[in-house]
Amino acid sequence: MAAKSPIHAFFGSDEARVKEAALKLSRELAPADEMGLEIISGGADNAEHATRIVADTIEAIQTMPFFGGDKLVWLQQATFFGDTQTGKAESTLSSVDSLTSLLEEGLPPGVTLIISATEVDKRRAFFKRLSKIASVEIFDRVDTKKAGWEMEVVSSVSARAKAIGLEMS
Numbered sequence: 001m002a003a004k005s006p007i008h009a010f011f012g013s014d015e016a017r018v019k020e021a022a023l024k025l026s027r028e029l030a031p032a033d034e035m036g037l038e039i040i041s042g043g044a045d046n047a048e049h050a051t052r053i054v055a056d057t058i059e060a061i062q063t064m065p066f067f068g069g070d071k072l073v074w075l076q077q078a079t080f081f082g083d084t085q086t087g088k089a090e091s092t093l094s095s096v097d098s099l100t101s102l103l104e105e106g107l108p109p110g111v112t113l114i115i116s117a118t119e120v121d122k123r124r125a126f127f128k129r130l131s132k133i134a135s136v137e138i139f140d141r142v143d144t145k146k147a148g149w150e151m152e153v154v155s156s157v158s159a160r161a162k163a164i165g166l167e168m169s
Helices: 015-029 047-062 090-105 125-133 150-161
Strands: 008-012 037-041 071-076 109-118 134-140
Touching: 008 015, 008 125, 015 071, 015 109, 037 047, 047 071, 090 125, 125 134
Parallel strands: 008 109, 008 134, 037 071, 071 109
Antiparallel strands: none
């Protein structure tokens, strides 16, 4: 991944943290002209809908803003990157592959892309290929069914406390 990739992805089971991180970045990167911000709702009802959402995302990436300048495209709360019936459908996989290929070719100058989703299948080519070209952050909730979850919570709380200037012993 390039140090300054124009592609940013936020995934994870902790929906609130995924939304918060993506929103924060979108506010930082949003062009001054509102016409340069395009948000695409990623909630797909079925494979056909997912294919249409991906097509809309590709079109948004390839279409420059009406008044020129920079553009931010946000594929928000995508529901078809996970191990679901919609996510496993051949038409969904094919359209996501087209999007991934476009991203690998590189975004047009001045275009930035944010992808946010609570579920992503890390075994799929999409995640593996995206991880090589994008800034990817994962926000998963602690799985209390796994051994050692307590230490994970302690580590997470300590990191959050440090981030806001608190010291804990």
